[in-house]
C-alpha cells in the first residue's frame with residue numbers, strides 16, 4: 001500500500017468546464033483530486049463527466065496529489081464504460097477507483113478482476129486501487145468481508161446520505177448530526193432537563209475503522225453537505241479523525257481548509273507525542289510526563305501521531321516548521 005497523505009478527497013464535477021479549469025490550482029491545494037461520475041452528475045451528463053475526467057487527467061500533472069475517480073454503481077448502465085474507457089485512456093495516471101454502494105465482497109471481486117484484465121491489456125505496471133463507499137445497510141453488515149476482499153483495497157469512506165436512505169432513517173441531510181437524536185438528562189429538583197445531542201454515525205464509523213485497520217486499509221469520513229455550517233463540518237470531521245479516520249471528502253472549496261486543519265495533527269499533541277517517544281527510546285517501560293503515566297501503549301499512540309505529522313510535513317512545509325521537523 002503506497003503511503004500517501006489523503007486528508008481531503010476533493011470532489012470535482014468533471015462535466016462542467018469551469019470546474020475542470022480549477023484543477024491546476026486544486027492540485028496544489030488538496031491531497032486528492034477526485035472526478036465524480038456518480039450521484040450529483042445528471043443522468044444526461046454522464047458521458048460528458050466521463051470524457052471531462054479523461055480530459056482533466058490528460059491535461060494535468062498531479063505529482064504527489066492523488067488522482068481518483070468515483071465511478072457509477074455496478075448496477076447502473078454507466079459503470080462498465082466508466083471503468084473501460086478511463087482505464088484504457090488514463091489508467092497510467094489513475095491511483096484509485098472509488099466504488100459506490102458496495103454491498104459485499106462480490107462487488108469488489110468483480111471490479112478487481114475487471115481492473116486486472118484492463119491493466120494486463122494496457123500493459124499498466126502500477127495496480128489501480130479500490131476504495132469502497134460504505135453506504136448501504138447490507139454493506140455495513142458485510143464490512144469485514146469487503147475489507148478483506150482484495151489486496152487492491154485502499155480503504156473505505158462512510159456515505160451517510162445513501163446509508164440514511166438505505167436504512168430508512170428519517171433524515172434529509174448529507175452527513176452530520178440531528179437535533180432530535182439526543183439523550184435527555186434525568187430531571188433535577190427544578191425540573192430542568194438537558195438534551196445531549198448524540199453522533200448518528202458513531203456506530204458505523206467505529207465498525208468501519210475496525211474492519212479497515214484489521215486488514216491494513218484506510219478509513220475515511222465522507223461528505224458533509226451543509227456548506228453554510230463550517231463548525232458542524234469541522235466537528236463531524238474531528239470526531240472521525242479522533243476515531244481513526246485519515247481524511248474526509250471536500251465537496252466545496254470552503255471545506256478544503258477545514259479538512260486540512262482537522263486531519264493534520266494538532267501541534268501541541270505532536271509536541272507531547274514527541275516527548276513520549278524521547279522519554280522511552282526503545283518503547284518499553286513506564287515513565288511520568290506532566291503527571292501522566294506513559295508506557296508501551298501510549299508510546300504506540302504517540303508513534304501514530306508523530307508518523308502522521310511527518311507525513312504531513314513531507315507535503316506541507318508550513319506545518320513542518322510548526323511541528324519542528
Ligand SMILES: CC(=O)SCCNC(=O)CCNC(=O)[C@H](O)C(C)(C)COP(=O)(O)OP(=O)(O)OC[C@H]1O[C@@H](n2cnc3c(N)ncnc32)[C@H](O)[C@@H]1OP(=O)(O)O
Pocket residue numbers: 011012013018019022036039040161162174223250251252253
Ligand atoms: C452524497 C454524495 O454523493 S456527496 C458527493 C457528490 N456531490 C458532489 O460531488 C458535489 C460537488 N460540489 C459541487 O458540485 C458544487 O460545490 C455545488 C454545485 C454543490 C455548488 O456549487 P456553486 O453553486 O458553484 O457554489 P458556490 O457559488 O458557493 O461556489 C463558489 C466557487 O467555488 C467553486 N466550486 C464550487 N464547488 C467546487 C468544487 N467541488 N471544486 C472546485 N470548485 C468548486 C465554484 O465554481 C465557484 O467558483 P467561482 O467563484 O470561480 O465562480
Ligand SMILES: O=CC(=O)O
Pocket residue numbers: 039100133135158159160161162163174175222223
Ligand atoms: O456518497 C455519499 C453518500 O453519503 O451517499
Ligand SMILES: [Mg+2]
Pocket residue numbers: 039100133135159161162
Ligand atoms: Mg452515496
